[in-house]
Amino acid sequence: METNAISRRNFLRASGLAGTALCLGFYFPANAKKEQLMSATDQSGFEFNAWIRIDTDGKVTLTDHRAEMGQGSYQSVPQIIAEELEVNMKDINVIFAQGSPTKYGSQITGGSSTIRGSYKNLLKLSAAAREMLITAAANQWNASANECYAESGHVIHKPSGKKLNYGELVTAAAKLPPPQEVKLKKISDYKLIRKPLQRLDTPMKTNGEAIFGLDKRLPGMLYAAVERNPRLRGKVKSFDGSAALKVPGVKQVFKVQMIVFNTTRDGVVVIADSTWAAMQGRKALRVEWDDSGFEHVNTSDIYKAHEELLKTKEGLSFKKQGQPDPIIEQASKKIDVIYQTPYQSHGAMEPLNCVAHYQSDKIEIWGPIQAPDWVQGDISDKFKMPKDKVIVNMTFLGGGFGRKAFLDYTHEAVAISKQIGGPVQVVWTREDDLTQGPYRAGISYRGEGSIENGEISALKFKMAGQNIDHWNNNKRDKANGSTTEGFLKPYFDNIKNISFADVPYEMPLPNMWWRSVYASTNGFAYESFINEMAVLAEQDQLDFRRKYLKDERCQALIDKMEQVSGWKSRKKNEGFGVAITECFETMVGQIVKVSRHTDGKVKIDQVWAVMDCGWYVNPDIIKAQVEGSIVMGLGAAAIHEITFKNGLVEQKNFYDYLMPRMSDMPPVEVHIMENTADAGGVGEPGLPPFAPALTDAIYDLTGKRIRKLPFNLNTV
Incomplete structure (x- = not known):
């Protein structure tokens, strides 16, 4: 006991x-x-x-x-x-x-x-x-x-x-x-x-008993749809709501602003007696936007800027030990490569929605909310209402991945309720969700490393991309606090010369947390680079990792990965890839098997995932979370991305921001390590290792090294 x-x-x-x-x-x-x-x-x-x-x-x-x-x-x-x-x-x-x-x-x-x-x-x-x-x-x-x-x-x-x-x-x-x-x-x-x-x-x-945000109803509640500026920081120049007011059920049309980080997003709201009427009224609006005074970005320009920064700037040092620069410079066996990951939407199946009721003596909110305490503090501050008079009620929510921990949609709902003097439900469309953001930022990485006598003599990583910390505060003199997220701690104990740096990059695009946060992009770059270093050293990828991940839990994880996947007995014409990442105190190793089928296309045949989350509760929930993470990881690696043209998001709905289909999914086998360590996270750590394991498997099968995501499996 x-x-x-x-x-x-x-x-x-x-x-x-x-x-x-x-x-x-x-x-x-x-x-x-x-x-x-x-x-x-x-x-x-x-x-x-x-x-x-x-x-x-x-x-x-x-x-x-x-x-x-x-x-x-x-x-x-x-x-x-x-x-x-x-x-x-x-x-x-x-x-x-x-x-x-x-x-x-x-x-x-x-x-x-x-x-x-x-x-x-x-x-x-x-x-x-x-x-x-x-x-x-x-x-x-x-x-x-x-x-x-x-x-x-x-x-x-x-x-x-x-x-x-x-x-x-x-x-x-x-x-x-x-x-x-x-x-x-x-x-x-x-x-x-x-x-x-x-x-x-x-x-x-x-059976329909569960109450989600969209199910919430209040006596006398009205409904709102908002036409928001498609470019953050743009303003409403003028609007004509006369046609909208002719739509049956539409009651009011007025301008509204919501706060997005340290700026505002303008919009025009249509109030009606049903969601359908509000949406039809919104379609009838005529709005002229003022989008002057800030840059209208293109995706290609973003990554060109990243590459230039990685080549010319040393960035802000996050962690350094030894002297990797002179060792890499003098080495005869070295690599210098760039990896790139795309912007991503959260794409939760339940779009954003919120019910708010502003009253003179209290404010009450209902909805799919990931951070009720944050919302309470934010609304209290912005509407000058005592915190104990701001009541935030959580409902079930249909996916969030970090998006529903943000504060813009709750602030907007309260502002609208205050304007109309009664309760209101604001519902975002799928198009709103995809085009408004915030997004997981696209990040580029430069990896440099050298091998001497079959060992890593030095590693050097730099990342360039938007920093969530810079939206939440103005501490631009510090490196991204998540620069090494996803990179296993034992590497630092067993590689003498290593450095990580963040090269600041600013863009007027709202970016924020996404499932596994920076580990989702870091993991691809860092573990892909370890695989490339193993090839440079002419060594098996798992054996190569064993030398640097020497603690007992890492060794046990690698043993399990070898055992369940048959790593040592893999056959010709089969591609096997591996990656191991760590985030939120949980380590996950994945092995992906691919093959080229009769139609000439590469197909993912199997994924083995081994999770060491320490103390845990329900193995079925863990398996479901790992499987869901792999679905999301597959989408981000090989199916969808958010792109920008002239400052506008090009993707509008699931017809052009495609999701993985059932036919895209391989069998996934999940194994949980048994030990008495403290509990780690479960919902997010299963995502980061998938992309580097998949691209490593493709390299093993085809000899083609993939360093930019997303890629098309059908054309590999």
């Missing part, structure tokens, strides 16, 4: 509803100097979050502080609680928390952080509740707590077989002091965790 102190983040127990429920949670102090246990009577006005509430009927209500956008928190968090609390999953009701960082700490669903950031506290919280219920039962029976145990929402007295339901114990348990320490189960004793349990949200998402 593992003994854990509960008070790691100021564990707090409160008896609520006049003693009719047992409520447990955490208090998140702003400037805690010392951790301390606190009872309900000691709260002194502190905000308390009831993560777990057990009612007198034995039902458990879990307040989920993060969004559920398909990544599985709606299942995994209850699974954690049910394990240590000893309740059945069917007895857990999940509700979404409102935005409140003082209650819940960070609520951002991003960085694959939901489980890894909270699982230890949730285990302790659940075990504490179990121990309090056991103590309450033992007191009632005048027995020793050591003679009692919990199972399926009951406390059982082992010698006599007497049994009490949790609901019968909550009133007494709520009056007990919280235990100072709890014993957590060993992994080998888990009954629910690490088991492929069916998701709680699947039935409601298939």
Whole structure:
């Protein structure tokens, strides 16, 4: 058994509803100097979050502080609680928390952080509740707590077989002091965790019960469609809404602005009594834009600028050890190459939408929101409303990948609601979503390296592309904070001369997080370069990595990759490629197998993915996330990209921003490493290794080295 102190983040127990429920949670102090246990009577006005509430009927209500956008928190968090609390999953009701960082700490669903950031506290919280219920039962029976145990929402007295339901114990348990320490189960004793349990949200998402943002309705709510300037920073010069006002159901037409990072985007909004009427009114609008005073970019110009910067600028140093420059310069065996990755849209199946109701004394928001705490703070600041009067309600959301953690669409909805004096739902079209951004930035990389005596003597990387940090703040004198994201840490321990630098590049294009963030582009460049270095050294790619990834977990991962893929027994006329990346504390290795079929086209035959995410909850959810990451990685590598012409996005919908089809997808085999390490992320780390493994496999089959994405599999 593992003994854990509960008070790691100021564990707090409160008896609520006049003693009719047992409520447990955490208090998140702003400037805690010392951790301390606190009872309900000691709260002194502190905000308390009831993560777990057990009612007198034995039902458990879990307040989920993060969004559920398909990544599985709606299942995994209850699974954690049910394990240590000893309740059945069917007895857990999940509700979404409102935005409140003082209650819940960070609520951002991003960085694959939901489980890894909270699982230890949730285990302790659940075990504490179990121990309090056991103590309450033992007191009632005048027995020793050591003679009692919990199972399926009951406390059982082992010698006599007497049994009490949790609901019968909550009133007494709520009056007990919280235990100072709890014993957590060993992994080998888990009954629910690490088991492929069916998701709680699947039935409601298939029978229509689940409420997504588009499903939300309020009394008296109107609907809005916005014609936004297709170029960020452009302004409305003039507009004519007379034709729009003639559309049945259209009520108002006016100008609106939303804040996008440190600038604004102009638009003209049509208000109507239905979404359809608003969209038809929007089509009838006549708007003249003023797009003067800023650059209208073209995709080809962006990458030419990248290449010039990489050749002429050393950039801002991010990390350096040894002296790679003179070693590479003097080496006889070296390479110097450029890799390029494209701009990408998030392309979530549910387009952006938001319901907002601005009132003089409060603002309330409903919708698919990845960061309710950020939205609360942003709206409070921009509309000068006390933070506790800004209520942000999360719904289910149909994909986000970082886009729905942004603040533009919620700000716009509140601004429109304020203008009309009532509740409104703003719905973006697919065309809005694809043409407005923000996007994953296209990045170019220069890799230089040298080999001496079969070993890497030096590595040097530079990246050029838009920096998300520069949109969020003006710290342009610092290198991109994610310059090495995706690159495995053990490389730094075993390569003496290595450097990473960021060459700043500015563009008036909004860019932001995308699934796995910079690891999605870094991973392609850095792991492709390692594969090229292995070829230069005339060594097997996996054996080559073994020499530099010497820690136990890396070696075990490589062993597993070799075993499941049959790497050592691959045949002629088969191309095998490999890549290993790390992000959000999780390492993923992938091997891709390709072949040339009778029609002459290269086809992906198989993908093997091995994930080391440490402690984990549900293997089925992990496999689904890795499979989804590979689908998204395939699209970004070989199917779609966002391009610009004269400052306008050329792609409008899924007819020209194509998505992978079922026929494009190879079989994917996912393996999870078993160990006792701390939990890493799951939702994003499966994406970065796919592209470099795929292009390495194509090189192995055809001898053609692909360094620019996307490429066309049909023409390789």
